[in-house]
Amino acid sequence: MDAEIAIIGGTGSFDPGLLEDSRTVAVETPYGPPSDTITLGSFRGRKLALLPRHGRTHTIPPHAINFRANIWALKSLGVGRIISPSAVGSLQEAKRPGDLVFVDQFIDRTHGRPATFYDGGRVCHVSVADPVCPDLRARALDAARALPHHATGTYVCVQGPRFSTRAESRVFRSWGADVIGMTLVPEAVLAREAEVCYLPIATVTDWDVWKETAVTIDDVLATMKANATRLRGLLADLIPSLPAERACLCKDALKSAFV
Numbered sequence: 001m002d003a004e005i006a007i008i009g010g011t012g013s014f015d016p017g018l019l020e021d022s023r024t025v026a027v028e029t030p031y032g033p034p035s036d037t038i039t040l041g042s043f044r045g046r047k048l049a050l051l052p053r054h055g056r057t058h059t060i061p062p063h064a065i066n067f068r069a070n071i072w073a074l075k076s077l078g079v080g081r082i083i084s085p086s087a088v089g090s091l092q093e094a095k096r097p098g099d100l101v102f103v104d105q106f107i108d109r110t111h112g113r114p115a116t117f118y119d120g121g122r123v124c125h126v127s128v129a130d131p132v133c134p135d136l137r138a139r140a141l142d143a144a145r146a147l148p149h150h151a152t153g154t155y156v157c158v159q160g161p162r163f164s165t166r167a168e169s170r171v172f173r174s175w176g177a178d179v180i181g182m183t184l185v186p187e188a189v190l191a192r193e194a195e196v197c198y199l200p201i202a203t204v205t206d207w208d209v210w211k212e213t214a215v216t217i218d219d220v221l222a223t224m225k226a227n228a229t230r231l232r233g234l235l236a237d238l239i240p241s242l243p244a245e246r247a248c249l250c251k252d253a254l255k256s257a258f259v
């Protein structure tokens with residue numbers, strides 16, 4: 001096993017400099033290459049894998065991410081848990097820029113993204129009624145006690161790369177969605193198919209377009225910087241607290257999924 005826990009995120013969510021004995025590996029997959037090479041190393045006694053979702057130089061747009069290759073590559077390295085921070089817009093007044101949202105549900109508005117490892121041969125209907133690992137969630141909430149956060153939330157995943165119209169944003173609000181982003185689906189679904197525990201952490205950077213608020217790029221950059229600092233603290237607490245063995249049901253997600 002090369003790694004037990006993976007972080008899929010942008011620069012800023014975890015500093016690779018914190019890893020001991022770090023090395024990078026290029027992983028081949030049946031689905032083509034992952035977003036980038038994967039950095040492996042130890043952090044407080046745990047074996048981590050870091051994968052930049054959009055590539056190291058942020059060149060891969062959300063709709064072009066090879067999600068299957070990313071999840072397959074991490075699984076092939078031995079990863080049993082994926083922590084997945086991402087920046088989102090807020091659709092509700094209570095979720096403010098700078099807050100962390102531990103989203104526990106999603107609404108899928110993406111299209112054309114390969115979203116299963118079972119494209120033929122075997123028909124797999126995996127359950128994503130609760131798409132987030134309950135054990136990882138509980139431990140992350142514990143680690144986030146002192147941070148501005150929300151324990152639940154619904155993430156509407158849009159196709160992008162464009163942002164929403166005001167009409168779309170109003171519709172998503174009326175559906176009860178809390179935050180909006182472009183990457184949770186199919187990442188969460190593929191992690192479940194791979195029987196890997198999955199924890200998204202949404203960091204709010206802005207108000208999307210429903211709110212008539214002037215947002216400057218300086219505001220957004222300052223918020224992103226503050227979010228990255230909070231996230232690093234959270235991950236530093238959370239990662240060493242995870243037990244070596246997984247007691248949740250994620251590892252058996254496919255037991256009753258095949259026709």
Ligand SMILES: [Zn+2]
Binds near residue numbers: 133
């Ligand atoms: Zn789990």
